[in-house]
Amino acid sequence: MSQATDLAAAAGSTDPRVGLRAVVALRRLLERLEVVQVDNARRQGWSWQEIADALEVSRQGVHKKHAGRASARTQGGA
Amino acid sequence: MFERFTVQARDVVRGAVAARERLGHRNVGTEHLLLALLDPARSSVAELLDQAGVDAARVAEAIDRKLGRGTEEFGDRDAEALRSIGIDLAAVRSKLEESFGAGALEPPPSRSSRRGLFGGWDFSSRFSARAKKVLELALREAIQLRHREIGAEHILLGLLREGQGLAALLLTEAGVDLADLRRRTLDSLRSAA
Numbered sequence: 001m002s003q004a005t006d007l008a009a010a011a012g013s014t015d016p017r018v019g020l021r022a023v024v025a026l027r028r029l030l031e032r033l034e035v036v037q038v039d040n041a042r043r044q045g046w047s048w049q050e051i052a053d054a055l056e057v058s059r060q061g062v063h064k065k066h067a068g069r070a071s072a073r074t075q076g077g078a
Numbered sequence: 079m080f081e082r083f084t085v086q087a088r089d090v091v092r093g094a095v096a097a098r099e100r101l102g103h104r105n106v107g108t109e110h111l112l113l114a115l116l117d118p119a120r121s122s123v124a125e126l127l128d129q130a131g132v133d134a135a136r137v138a139e140a141i142d143r144k145l146g147r148g149t150e151e152f153g154d155r156d157a158e159a160l161r162s163i164g165i166d167l168a169a170v171r172s173k174l175e176e177s178f179g180a181g182a183l184e185p186p187p188s189r190s191s192r193r194g195l196f197g198g199w200d201f202s203s204r205f206s207a208r209a210k211k212v213l214e215l216a217l218r219e220a221i222q223l224r225h226r227e228i229g230a231e232h233i234l235l236g237l238l239r240e241g242q243g244l245a246a247l248l249l250t251e252a253g254v255d256l257a258d259l260r261r262r263t264l265d266s267l268r269s270a271a
Contacts, residue, residue, distance in 0.1 A: 025159035
């Protein structure tokens with residue numbers, strides 16, 4: 001579809017504002033997706049270590065970022 | 079330092095915090111301080127800014143244009159930007175809602191935004207370096223003028239002295255001569271004293 005051309009157009013845009021704004025939006029989407037998926041994993045009883053491994057980050061990092069959120073604190077305990 | 083803020087100056091800072099929340103921005107920046115200073119219900123310098131030709135609604139629009147509403151709101155501007163790299167946010171959203179229910183992509187409730195710094199001041203952590211600098215400069219201005227308290231005028235002076243933030247840019251774009259506004263602010267302090 002036109003997606004590839006859109007991508008090419010953005011990648012080749014001479015206006016940095018367009019491209020950089022896309023980076024920001026993508027980062028926001030990434031953050032949201034991470035929250036959704038981490039919460040889901042916690043609900044399904046995954047440990048922080050398992051989540052960290054799947055995300056290819058450190059357990060401390062993922063814990064620090066997500067453990068404070070009520071929806072990520074679940075039945076499973078620490 | 080904050081115990082030296084007048085009731086009004088505290089109200090300005092609170093207004094800036096509220097503006098950040100309303101706009102869904104990550105940090106309180108100089109632009110939010112400016113918005114609060116423009117609010118006649120909070121700030122004694124609102125009139126001064128108005129006389130200098132700064133229009134609150136226009137400033138708000140300019141902030142919207144430059145920053146979007148955004149970090150937490152995930153609005154149309156993000157959708158548009160994602161479209162520019164071939165990502166259909168609506169499609170992503172509907173996929174997620176299929177699996178995780180309505181509102182899956184909405185922001186999680188903010189995590190204890192009132193942690194009671196300075197009695198509900200939600201300070202330091204959420205202020206940009208520049209906004210902090212403005213408040214420091216406000217204190218310095220007060221000291222230099224041998225004023226015991228920091229008022230809205232001092233915050234404006236701090237904003238003008240900082241001179242590099244988005245607020246300063248917005249003022250310049252509104253056609254304000256920063257040096258002139260500084261003089262007028264000092265005059266109004268003098269006449270009030």
